Amino acid sequence: MRKYLSLALLASIAFACSPKEKVETEVDYTQMSDEERLEVAKKMAHETIMVDGHVDLPYRMKVGGFTLQREILDVSVRTPDGNFDFPRSKEGGLDAPFMSIYIPAGLQQTPGSSKALADSLILMTERLAETFPEKFAMAYSPADIEKNFAEGKVSLPMGMENGSALEDDISNVEYFHGRGIRYITLTHGKANLIGDSSYDTVRLYNGLSEYGEQVVTEMNRVGIMVDVSHVSDETFKDALAITKVPAIASHSSVRAFTPGFERNMNDELIQALAKNGGVMMINFGGTFIDSAYAAGADKVREHFVNYLAENNLSRRDSAAQAYIAEYTAANNPFPTVQRVADHIDYVKNLVGIDYVGLGSDFDGVGDSLPTGLKDVSMYPNLIAELLKRGYSQEEIEKICYKNVFRVWQAVEDYAASQS
Structure with a gap:
């Protein structure tokens, strides 16, 4: 002892x-000991800037009834559900969660609706910072995050999940940069005007469209990071071939652990992103990190549908929630924080520590999160696991913020050189 x-x-x-x-x-x-290592991890989490590449709070606020007149979902205090709020963010040492301005693919069928939703979610995020200025602050650059960190505030940088909000107007790239968007995920669940999606069986372009090529070039020019999460393998390769600056994968995991799941990145793509100088930010969702859990989740989900119907219950009923928790634990136990560390290990061993970060997908992957990483208060558990595996403090800092800051600064510097 x-x-x-x-x-x-x-x-x-x-x-x-x-x-x-x-x-x-x-x-x-x-x-x-594990106990002492966790104490060190907590201290490290609070003394190191921590950036998370993808937190789906804005859409959760929309679903929860957030309006510009009043806050029905108040994340300035501890909330009974969801994965993010200010108290838990401070407990876990999270300083800069990228607010996902998520645009459902279905809106693409109605011209103008994707852009309108993006504007609405941006306003919600800004209103959060305006309403609780002692707790939250907007952030448009690494320097903003450093300033907010020194003041004890949680920064709210923004990334737009699904380039469909650009509609068919290239000038919207610069417009959304002006609105504070600092990365754009080129596609989401369906192919859009920009390119093909990993989730879509239809391949309209076999990569980027001609318009998509223009979008990537314009993102470089104005200073928006190119996000290659969600895109098909060919779209990924096309984007890296065109971009003049490093790219990010804001919330993707390693395909070697989930064979056949194109949404994750295979070795070739991980190596290409590293060669590009980019950073891969690991998604914590259970179906992203463990193929056995993903397969089991489908069977468990089917069982719940039948159970709820047979017992005339909804998922919100306390009896249903208790049954779901018990049945899931017995029939498809969640992955653990160790599995997330396995993904980080894999990237580090394949291409090096300079190309990996955190992109949890909190508030975006439902109840599939691994044991030990159920919400934003639990990042120290991951740091402790990495320390147990021999990671140094410098390596932890690279994962937490230095790698993504390097990419972000390179994008800003290139944009400044074009003006």
Whole structure:
């Protein structure tokens, strides 16, 4: 025990030292007890900027009844459901969740509706920062996040999930940059005017469309990161061939753990993104990280549909929720935080630590989240697992923010050189 306590003390000293002194004070976190390693992880989470590439709060606010007149869903306080709110964000050390401006693919059938929803969700996000300025602040650059972090505020950078909101007007790329959007996920569940989707069996272009090529070029020009999550493999390759700056995958995981699931990235794509200088931000959703869980989830879902119908219950009924929790635990146990660490390990071992980050998909993947990572308060559990596996503090910092900051700054610098 004395050995472990001494290591924990050394870790505390290392956090307080200058970067040069940190090199001189090496700590073997693998030799700590689990309890002490978790305490170190909590301290690291709170003293390091943490960026999450994808949190679906804006659409959750819309579904929860958020209006511009009053906040029915108040995430400035602890909420009984969902994965994100201010208290839990502070507990977990999350400083900059990218707010997903999510545009359902179905809206593509009605011209103008995708852009209208994007504007509405942006306004909701801005209203959150305006209503609780002591807790939240908008962020449009890495420098904004650093400033907000120093002030103890949770930053709200924004990324648009589904380029369909651009409609068929290339000038909307610059328009949404002006509205604060700092990445655009080119497609979502269906092919759109930009390109093909990994979820869609229809391949309209076998990659990017001609318009999609213009969109990527224009995103480079104005300073919006190109997000290749959700796109088909060919769209992914086309986007990387055109972009002049590093790209991101804001919430994708490793296909080696989910064979046949094109939504995740295979080795070739991971290597291509690394060669591009980009960053892959790991999705925490159970179906993204574990193929066995994904297969079991389909069977469990079918059972619940029948059970609820036979017993005249809805999923919101307490009796149904208790049954669902018990049945799921017995028949399709959730993956654990260790599985998320496996994905990070895989990327690190394949291409290096400089190309991996966090893209949880909190508030976007329902109840499939792994044990130990059920909401934003639990990031220290992941950090502790990485420390247990021998990750250094510098590597943790790269995963938490330095890698995505590098990409984001490169995109900003290129855009500035074009003006």
